[in-house]
Amino acid sequence: MKEYKRIWTEQDFEIMGWHDCRLYGINFLKEAFTLELNIDYIFNWNLNEGEESGHEFTVAPCLLKFIDYSHLEVNIPWGQTYDFIISEIRRTEPVSVPSATINLTAYEIILETGYIKLQAARLKMDLLAEPVVFETQD
DSSP: OOOOOSEEEGGGGGGOOOTTEEEEEEEEEGGGTEEEEEEEEEEEEEEOTTSSSSEEEEEEEEEEEEEEEEEEEEEOOTTOOSOEEEEEEEEOOOEEOTTSSOEEEEEEEEETTEEEEEEEEEEEEEEOSOOEEESSOO
């Protein structure tokens, strides 16, 4: 099986995609100024014509971190009983913060049912386990 990077950063953003990744948990690390999202990241979608499902997905649990975050806005309808699925993550160009030594990037995590918006100095995604191939995304 292909070997995958263990750590991804904002420098990898353009080659990453979060469409159909499941969101399982949100952690607010107040003292570390970090917002963590527990997700199943889909590394590959492959057409598998010989199988019943027609596709196979290479998936691994990951921790998506927004470090030194601020301006958090969460709009998730908690009455939903199905999974939270990421449609996409958008970002803006970094903007320097007056009287600080950091730049902040605005991120918008668009879910099938709601969104999460914030600004953060850094983005990091840690691979928590080796990716596994499944015939479904579930």
